[in-house]
Amino acid sequence: MKDNLNEALKYTQKIRNSNSNIRDDIVSDIYKNAEEITNKCVKKDTKKILEQQRLDDIITSKAFGGPLMILILAITLWLTITGANFPSECIAKFLFYIEGKLTLFFKYINCPKWIHGLLILGVYRTLAWVISVMFPPMAIFFPIFTFLEDLGYLPRVCFNMDYIFKKAHAHGKQVLTMCMGLGCNAAGIISCRIIDSPREKLIAILTNNFIPCNGRFPTLIALSSIFVGIHFYNNSLFASLIVTLMIIIGVILTLLTSYVLSKTLLKGFPSSFTLELPPYRKPQIGRILFTSLIDRTIFVLGRAIAVAAPAGVLIYMLTNIYIGNLNIATHIVNFVNPFAKAIGLDGFILIAFILGFPANEIVIPILIMLYLSTGTMMEFENIHQLKALLLNNGWTALTFINTMLFCLLHFPCATTLWTIKKETGSIKWTILSVLIPTITGITICFINTKIFNILT
Template sequence: MAVSEPARSGAAEEPATAEIALLGQPNVGKSTVFNTLTGLRQHIGNWPGKTVGRKEGWIELEGRQQRLVDLPGTYSLTAGSEEERIVRDYLQHQQPEVVVFLADAVALERSLYLLSEVLALHKRVVVGLNRMDVARRHGIHVDPQALAQALGLPVVTLIARDATGITELLASVEALRREPQRCQPSPPQVRARSAAALERIAERIRPAAPAPYDPRWLAQKLLEGDPQVRDWAEEWLSPAEWEALDHELHHHEEAVLDILGARCDWVQSVVQAAVERPRAGQASWTDRLDRVATHSVGGPALLLALLAGVLGLTFQIALPLQGWLDATVVQPAAAGVEALLAPAPGWLSGLVVDGLITGVGTVLTFLPILAIFFTLMGLLEDSGYLARVALLLDRFMHAVGLHGKSALPLTLGLGCNVVSVVGTRIIESRRERLLTILLAPLVPCSARLAVLAVLAPIFFGDWALPVTLGLIGLNLAVLGGLGLLLHRTAFRGESSAFLMELPLYQRPHLRTTMYHVYAHLKEFVRKAGTVIVVAAAAIWALSAFPGPGIENSALAQLGHGLAPLGDLMGLDWRLIAALLSSFVAKEVAISTLGILYGLGEEAQGLAATLPSVVDPASGLAFLAVTMLFIPCMATVAAIRQETGGWRWPAVSVALLLGVSVLSGIAVYQGALLLGLGGGA
C-alpha cells in the first residue's frame, strides 16, 4: 500500500481510471480510515458550488494510483441537507468504481439503513465493519461471514484506530475491481401493497428521465416526497403530465410507509442473521456511567470537576515547561541575534529581536500549555464523554431559545470559534443559526484559554485556577444572558426538539488523541509563522515609529486616545493596544505584551514584568475583557462566509465590543470595591 500523492505534472504520470469512494455516517471512523490509507491530514477544498468540505487522496491498487474520495458523513440519502444531496449526486453522476462503506459494529442497524439507500444507487460495495473492539467490550457479537452472506457483499472487520484490517480492506477492494460478480446484493424492495403504484409511476417518468437517473429510483423518491426529485420531475415533465403524476402521488401518500417499512424489515432480517446482543436487562458500563454523566445535578457537577482538573493539570505541568523554554530558547536566541546584529541599524535589530523573536517567541513558549490542554480534551472526546457535554448543554440551549443542535457547534467552539461558526450548518432554522453564530465567539476557545492560562498565574499566582474558572463562568453567564436577551427581542421564535444518539464509552486511544494534538499544534505553529509574525512586526513598528521612544509611537497615540475608556477598566494604553492586536489572533495579545512591556527591560519576561506594573484589579479586568472581546479576524471571515455578507459580522463585532467593555468596567470597579487595586 502506498500513501504518496502522485505528481501533478509530467508526461510519465498515469492517470487513475476511476475513483474509489469512502462513505459512512458521521463519527463512524471515516477520517481515521482515510488518513491511514492516504496520509493526507486535511480538507483540501470544497465541493463545487458548496460550503461542505471535500477531501481526496491517493491510494495504490494493483500498481496504479487511484483517487480516494472521502464523502461527507450522512445519515440518509434523502435530499434534506447539503451533505445528503452531495453524496447521492456523486454516486449517481461520478459512478465510483467501488464504494467502501464504513459500518459501525456497535450501532449496525443505523448503518444498515443508510446502506439500503446506497445499494439502490451503487452495487459494487465493500463493507468495512468498524469498531469491532468496542462492540466486543459491550457484549455485542457480529458474525462477519453471516453478515456478508445476508448482504451479498464483501465484509471486512476493522479497528480503524489501530489500523487493524486496513490491508485486508484494500485487498477486498482490489478483488472486487477484478471480479465485480463478488457483489450480489439484494436491497430492500417496496412492500407488496405499493409495488404496483411504484411501477406505474416509474413508467410515467421513464421517457423524460435523463441519464444517469434510474426511473424506478426516481419513482421511489417521489413516493417518499423527496423535494429535490419533485422539482426535477416538474421540470422534466409537461404541465399536463406533472399534474397527472402529482394527482397519483397524492392518491398513494401511504406508500412512503411501505418503502420505509421495507427498509426497516430488511435491516432487521440482516441483524437477526448476524448479530448477537447482551440479554435484555443487563446494565452496561455506559448505562452506569450515564446515570451520573447525564444526571440533571450530577452531570453539571462532573463537567465542572473535569474542567477544573483539565485546567489544574495544565497549570501544574505546563507552566514550568513554559518558563524553561523562555529561559533556554527565547532569551538566549534574542541575546545571540542582538549581538550578531550589533553593527546593523538600530531599527533592524529592534525589528528582529524585539519584534519577531520576542513577540513570536513569547507566543511559542505556551506550546506546552496547548499540548497538555489538547491532550486532555482529546482523551475526553475519544472516550465519548464530550457527546454528553453536548447533551448537558442542550438543556442550557433551550433555556435561551436555541435549537438543541446549537449545543454541538458551540461545543466545537472550545477548540476554535471558526469551527463553531462553520458547524452551525447543521442547524436548519435560519433564525436559530444566526443566533448561534452571534453567540459562538463567546465560547472560550483554545486561543483565549491559552492566553488565560499564561496570564492568570502571572497576575494571581496560586489563585490562578479559581480565577480562571470564574472567568470561564463569566463567559458562559454572558453567553446565556445575551442569548436570552436576543431570543426575546431580535430573534423571537420557538426552538425545536433535539434528538441525538450518545456513543458508547470507550477506552481513549492514544494514537488518535496524539494526532488531534499534533493537528492543533501544527495549526498554531502555522499561525505563529504567518499571521503572528506579521502582526508582531506590525505591532513593533507601531510601537517604534515615529518615535523617539515608545511613548511617542503611533501605538501609544492610539492607546492614549482610548485612555479615558481604558481608565474606567483600569487599563493603561499598553493593555488597550494588546486587546486591539488580539483581533488578528487572540494569541497575538501575548506577543504584544511581550513587545510593549519588554522594551527597555533587561532579560525580564512577562512573569517578572507584569505584576510590577499591572495591579490585580486591572489584570482581572484585562482578562475579563479578553475573554469577551470581539471575534478574531478568522472568525469574522467565517461569519461573513456563513451569512453571505458583512451585516452580521458587523453586528457581531459591535455587540461583543459593547459587552466586553461594559463587563470590563463592572469587573474593575467591583475588584476595587474588594480591595484588589493599587498594586502597581
C-alpha cells in the same frame, strides 16, 4: 394502499388532537421498529449494556451531570496550566537563544539597525511569543479534549446542556461548538457546521467568542496566578479555579445572548434533534494524537503564525516611530486613557488588547513592553516581577477583575474573524461578531466600575 393511507391520516389526526409532538412520536416509532429488527439480527452483551446504562444514570443525571462537567473542566485546565509551564519555558529559551544568534548574524553582515529591529525584534520575537505560549497548552488541551470525544463523554455533555440551550432558543449541538472553542474559537466556528439550522448556526457563531480560547488562557492564567494563586501554596490549582469561573461566566453570557438574538435579529424557535448517545469506547491513542496534534494544534498554530507575523511589524513601528518626544503607541494610549479609566482599565491595557488583535497570546508581552517603554516585547523571569510591574503602574483589585472580564469578552482575534467571514460569507455577521462581545464587555466593565466606586 388506499386503506393504509387512510389509516396513516387518522393516526396523524389523532396525534394532533392529543397535542403531542408529532416528530417525537415518529422518531420514537422508528427507533422502536429499529430496535425490534436489531434484536432479531444482532446479539447484544446485556451485562455491558446495563453497566453503561448505570454509568449514564450518573453522568447524565440532574444531580451529578452539571457538577461532574465543571469538575472535568477544572481538572483539564489544571493539567493544561501545570503541564504547559515547563515546555513553554523551554521553547521560549530555545527560540530566544536562536534570536541571539540571528542578532549576531545581522551584526556580522552589517545589516541596518532598523531592518534588524523590524525582522528580529518585531516579527521574530512576536512569533517566538506566540509559539512558546500557544503551542504547549494546545498540545495538552486538544489531546484531552479528543480523548473525551473518543471516549464518548462529549455527547453526554451535549445531552446535559440540551435542555438549557432549548430554553435559550438555541440548538443543543452548540455545546459541542463551545467545547471546541475552548481550544480555539476559529476551530469552534468551523465546528458550527454540525448545526443544520442556518438560524441556530449563526447564533452559535456569533456567541462562540464568549468562550475563552487557548490564546486568551495565558492572560487569564497569568492574572489569576498573580492576584489569587500567588497567595496560596499551589497557585496552579487556584489559578485553574479562577479560569474555570471565567468559563462559567462565558457560558452564562452565551445563553443570555443566544436568547436575546433569538428574540430580535434571529427570531425563531429551537429546532429539535435526536441525539443518540454512543456507547463508551476504548480511546484509540493513534487517532487521538493525529487528530489533536496534526488536525487541530498544528492547523490552529499555523493560522496564528500567519496573522501574528505582520502584527509584529505593526507593533514595532508603533513603538519605535516618534512624534515629538513620544512614540505613536504612547500618543494613542493618552488618547484612549479617559475611556479606558471609565471602564476600570487604563490606556495601556486597552491598547495592548487592540494591538493583540492578530493573536491574543501577545497581549501580556505588549502590555509589559508599553509599561516599560522599551519598544520591544519583553520577557520576565518570574511572576513576582510581573506583579510588581503591574502594581507600580496603578493596578488595583478593580483593574484585575475588569482586565479578566475584558479578556473574556472582547472582540475575536484576526484568525477567528477571518474564519467567521469565510463561514458566513457575510460582512454584516462578521461585524456583529465583533460588536456583540465588545459592547457586552465594555458594558459589564463599566457597571462593575460604577459599583466598585460606590462601595469604596
